[in-house]
Amino acid sequence: MIGICIKAGFTCPDCDSYVPMNAMVESLRCPSCGTDHNLTVDHWKTVLDEAIKEAPHSEEGEGSSSTVFGNLNYRIEYGRLKPRYSGTKDDIPIEDILELGDDGYLSHPVTGEKTFVRKYPDIYNGEFSGIAALIGEEASLIPGRGEGSELQVENSSNPVALQCPNCGGSLIVNGENRNETCRFCDTQVHLPDDLWKILHPTRKAVRWYFLYDYSSTPFTWESSVFSVIATLDGGVCLVVENDYGDKPIITCLRPDRTEVWMRDDLELECESDGSIPGAVADYAGNILIMHENRMDLYAISLEDGSVISVMKGAAQNEESDLNSIEPFNMDEVRGMTSFPDGSILLLKSRDTDSDYYREFLRFDREGNPLPLWKTAEKAEGKKPGFFARLFGWYSKVSQNRDIPYLENLSDHPVKLKDSRVEMASGEDGSLYLLYNERLAAFDTHGNKRYSVELPCRGTWGRPVADSGGEAFVLTEKEDDRYEIQRISDAGEVSIYAASVKDGGRVENSDLIVLTSEGKIHVLGYGGVWIAIDGPCSAGEESG
Numbered sequence: 001m002i003g004i005c006i007k008a009g010f011t012c013p014d015c016d017s018y019v020p021m022n023a024m025v026e027s028l029r030c031p032s033c034g035t036d037h038n039l040t041v042d043h044w045k046t047v048l049d050e051a052i053k054e055a056p057h058s059e060e061g062e063g064s065s066s067t068v069f070g071n072l073n074y075r076i077e078y079g080r081l082k083p084r085y086s087g088t089k090d091d092i093p094i095e096d097i098l099e100l101g102d103d104g105y106l107s108h109p110v111t112g113e114k115t116f117v118r119k120y121p122d123i124y125n126g127e128f129s130g131i132a133a134l135i136g137e138e139a140s141l142i143p144g145r146g147e148g149s150e151l152q153v154e155n156s157s158n159p160v161a162l163q164c165p166n167c168g169g170s171l172i173v174n175g176e177n178r179n180e181t182c183r184f185c186d187t188q189v190h191l192p193d194d195l196w197k198i199l200h201p202t203r204k205a206v207r208w209y210f211l212y213d214y215s216s217t218p219f220t221w222e223s224s225v226f227s228v229i230a231t232l233d234g235g236v237c238l239v240v241e242n243d244y245g246d247k248p249i250i251t252c253l254r255p256d257r258t259e260v261w262m263r264d265d266l267e268l269e270c271e272s273d274g275s276i277p278g279a280v281a282d283y284a285g286n287i288l289i290m291h292e293n294r295m296d297l298y299a300i301s302l303e304d305g306s307v308i309s310v311m312k313g314a315a316q317n318e319e320s321d322l323n324s325i326e327p328f329n330m331d332e333v334r335g336m337t338s339f340p341d342g343s344i345l346l347l348k349s350r351d352t353d354s355d356y357y358r359e360f361l362r363f364d365r366e367g368n369p370l371p372l373w374k375t376a377e378k379a380e381g382k383k384p385g386f387f388a389r390l391f392g393w394y395s396k397v398s399q400n401r402d403i404p405y406l407e408n409l410s411d412h413p414v415k416l417k418d419s420r421v422e423m424a425s426g427e428d429g430s431l432y433l434l435y436n437e438r439l440a441a442f443d444t445h446g447n448k449r450y451s452v453e454l455p456c457r458g459t460w461g462r463p464v465a466d467s468g469g470e471a472f473v474l475t476e477k478e479d480d481r482y483e484i485q486r487i488s489d490a491g492e493v494s495i496y497a498a499s500v501k502d503g504g505r506v507e508n509s510d511l512i513v514l515t516s517e518g519k520i521h522v523l524g525y526g527g528v529w530i531a532i533d534g535p536c537s538a539g540e541e542s543g
Contacts, residue, residue: 001094001132001213003082004055005063008047009205010072012037018075020205021047023137026123032196034178037072041124046070048128051078056214057262075205083135083209086115097133097211118142120210130217136208160199164189175199218257220527221249226270227278228513228523229287231302235260236513236521237287239270239279250279250289252302255515257529261305267292277336277347277423278462282365288338295329297344299365311367328367334358337423337431339444343370345431347423350415357403359415373412373446374429406435407453412446426465434463439473439487450491456483461511463487464520472496472520474512482506484520484532496520497532505530 009020017032063079105114120131169184223241251262279289295313313329335347422434429444440451456475469489486496498504509524522530
């Protein structure tokens with residue numbers, strides 16, 4: 001539970017006067033011209049959204065200000081700050097606010113000055129569900145305590161005499177209405193601006209506060225999802241674009257979609273166009289994600305978001321030949337996955353004078369090169385025969401000479417021609433490669449298990465695999481029909497979850513993830529997040 005302070009107001013579109021927003025209410029009356037302005041959820045979202053997003057990740061006392069032009073023109077100040085007694089810099093204990101219960105006042109322990117406190121009235125259908133209490137608002141604006149829309153001023157109740165312009169009769173007005181009826185001749189008399197300002201002197205915006213429980217508010221996003229990783233407790237870790245489109249945010253969420261932690265201060269690099277790899281899990285409770293310098297690799301704890309390590313990338317010697325061992329670095333890496341044995345498989349882009357292709361490289365967590373594929377154990381002392389050595393050599397030469405596309409990959413792949421390949425691993429050490437409508441699977445020794453063409457016109461995101469060797473792919477068919485297809489360990493394809501248009505729940509999305517409790521989560525642009533129970537029988541869906 002944190003305190004957030006607000007000081008805001010808008011320009012009246014009828015008279016260009018300033019209207020302070022000194023309480024969270026559904027309407028405010030302009031103190032200059034008397035126009036009533038309804039404040040909808042969109043008005044208050046404009047005022048509060050940035051404060052709600054930024055304050056939980058700011059230091060105490062840190063704030064910002066902004067001018068927003070829209071349905072109204074706003075001036076807004078906000079920041080993370082503990083609520084204070086009115087007119088002082090003394091903090092109000094949060095426990096006192098929460099224990100107050102019913103709407104009322106808290107008095108300063110020394111001066112006795114009262115500060116208005118009330119529970120948040122859910123007037124906008126749960127839109128601001130994280131707000132627990134409102135503190136320091138102007139009491140005259142609160143329905144049931146004041147007029148509910150007009151700022152109370154000291155002399156607003158003092159009557160003023162005014163002469164009727166029609167009959168000359170004396171009118172006594174108190175400023176409750178801008179138009180008064182003459183009691184002598186029934187003429188409607190409009191109060192002039194000068195008199196109205198006397199009765200309604202200009203008021204300034206005051207700082208008020210609210211308690212915000214950000215741990216109980218579901219996380220959402222407006223952009224696409226770059227990457228998603230399953231956590232050990234059934235939650236997910238997301239990498240999404242920030243509101244300004246210039247820096248990735250990485251956040252770990254519980255199964256109820258509330259935030260465990262969030263980092264927007266790391267020098268990360270993540271794109272959705274396949275030019276660089278997305279974040280992956282390392283089977284040890286960490287996230288692997290590229291550093292902004294496109295050379296190093298972060299390892300970030302899924303538990304608390306702390307940086308566990310940074311694998312430093314070493315530049316390759318320009319004089320090295322093709323047979324030399326390439327050091328670890330993330331330069332030109334287009335795909336990445338990690339395996340249960342701790343190894344990391346990279347897919348690097350190669351652009352030579354004669355060809356353009358991708359090449360697989362494997363490293364340990366220290367950045368040391370590893371054999372690309374595990375070999376089966378051999379009988380001690382037994383050497384390969386002449387023809388085995390000959391065909392082994394020929395196979396290597398052939399791979400360098402005729403680099404295959406994914407659909408033609410054989411055992412122990414080293415290189416391939418396809419430009420954008422999505423990679424994933426299974427708990428048994430299997431490797432899954434996805435390009436357009438083609439999915440290929442290889443066991444931990446690099447032997448091809450299957451290569452199948454999926455019945456669709458395109459795929460989205462990475463494949464995911466369960467502990468039994470089944471893979472799942474988010475696919476797009478005709479007429480914007482998105483569905484999840486299941487591929488058995490033998491390469492047989494079936495529908496796991498159907499499109500919304502076909503009576504299912506899968507809609508236009510970016511990617512999927514399989515969480516620890518066996519659910520597939522579908523995530524997409526604009527906060528799309530659908531949880532689908534599994535595993536299901538072919539053609540069935542639950543959840």
